[in-house]
Amino acid sequence: MLKEERFKIIMKQINLHNKVLSVDLSKLLNVSEDTIRRDLKELADGGHIVRVHGGAISKSLVRPFIADVNVYSIEEKRIIAAKAVKLIENNMTLLFEGGTTIFELTKVIPENLNLTIFTISPQIAISLSEYKNIKVFTIGGELKKDHNIHVGAHTINELHRIRFDLCFMGVNAISVERGMTDIDMEVVEVNKAMFEVSEKNVLLTIAEKLNLSQRHQVSDLSDIDFLITELDCNNPFLDGFRNQYSHINIH
Incomplete structure (x- = not known):
């Protein structure tokens, strides 16, 4: 495989999942980890990604306020935010995760609502x-x-002291078979705690992340009340989730 082809696949994975591990890219592309590390260095030197220990992350994940950062699938995320905000009612106490889709949600909250977030x-x-x-x-x-989120035992303990009406969370990967999954165990533990302390849980995801799976499970989706994508709620692509998890409201 040519280097340019590898770069396209690497950028696709980073844009889709926000973070990738060198070991996973090595398996996906069937090349050595040394080759992946060199590829990531070149992409980082070119300003396309941010290198971290063991892999790389999207620039938009850590610098969403920078105007020249291109957020992946921004129009789709704006559609999702427009749907999600309809669930918010006056005087609610809400819990927000991080990420670019949640960031879009923060932009469309009606000014007249009194909320605690x-x-x-x-x-x-x-x-x-x-x-x-x-x-x-x-x-x-x-x-x-x-x-750019808080993790660890202190965060989890603080979460368990509060009850929330709604929790809004982004998704790394989601499938009918394994539910919601993520690449990072520290993030998984905090996400689990967020689900436990909320009356209802809302997952926000672009359709490209459907039917994908990562190594660590957050939830089998039994904890999820709403699944919001940019697709029409009757889109056949969502039928598997609708059939397997009839309790989930799909928007």
Whole structure:
């Protein structure tokens, strides 16, 4: 496989999942990890990605406020945000994860709603600070620098002290067989805690992440109440989730 072809596949994986591991790319592309490391270095030197220990992450994941950062599938994420905001009602207490889809949601909340919003993401908290009628709280803990969210035991303990009406969360990968999965175990543990402390849980994902799977399971989807994509809710692509998880409201 030519280097240019590898680059296209690597960028696709990073844009889709936000973070990739060198070992996974090595298996996917059937090349050595040394080759992958050289590829990632070249892509990082060119300003396309951000290298981290063991792999790489999307620039939009860590710098969503930079105007020249191209967010992957931005139009689809705006459609998802427009659907998700309809679930928010006055005087709710909400829990927001981080990521670019949640960031789009923060932009479309009606100005007249009185809300209390907690988040594990410093960036999401800053985005919400523009609203006069929203009380914003951050759930503290260790900052996972390659995700810009808080993780660890302190974060999980703080989450368990509060009850939320709705939890809004992005998705790394989701499938009928394995449910919601992620590449990072620290993120998985915090996501599990977020589901446990919320009355209802909302997953936001672009359709490209459907029927994909990562190594660590967050939930088998029994904890999920709403699944929101950019697709029409009756799209046949969603039939597997509709048939397997009839309790989930698909939007």
